[in-house]
Amino acid sequence: DAKTTQPNSMESNEEEPVHLPCNHSTISGTDYIHWYRQLPSQGPEYVIHGLTSNVNNRMASLAIAEDRKSSTLILHRATLRDAAVYYCILRDGQGGSEKLVFGKGTKLTVNP
């Protein structure tokens, strides 16, 4: 699985936007970019995924660089409930492994 690099931690204030970066310079053309998060004492939770185009859903937006070597998860208005560890994971869309490979992720702290 291609490697991703994320900052260990980030901090935000409630109701402000948060931009969580992920570098994946060795991404292949068939790799999808997935984001999961893990709230304290809970199981991981799917957030969003994309291939080339920017994506939006009810939870977040995913901005993918034109060369696909980096991406940014955007939480438009952080809430206290968004405090979690966020994981950026690459998944091969061409016969790739079914498993998710979690790194250390970015621990997001949201201040009231």
Next chain:
Amino acid sequence: EPEVTQTPSHQVTQMGQEVILRCVPISNHLYFYWYRQILGQKVEFLVSFYNNEISEKSEIFDDQFSVERPDGSNFTLKIRSTKLEDSAMYFCASSEGPYAGTDTQYFGPGTRLTVL
């Protein structure tokens, strides 16, 4: 919204004992997984299961571990002879499958296993 459930939420056992962790995946899902997370560490893949057989397993998933789908709803992880280092949070997940690129895995709340 459908969800993955796991029982028990916390299991305490003595070293050397057998434990069975239970999961009820989302009903129309075809792929099932177990992951574990040792306290303070990364979430690690253990095994994936499809069509009543293991489709992929990690090197952690040795002969002490087994999985089973005993009926149409449950998915179990058995550890035959628990060791202290098996103490961890165990997460079950399921997905519709089979396209890994776009497939979403839904995780349960986990079972905390404590081996004394």
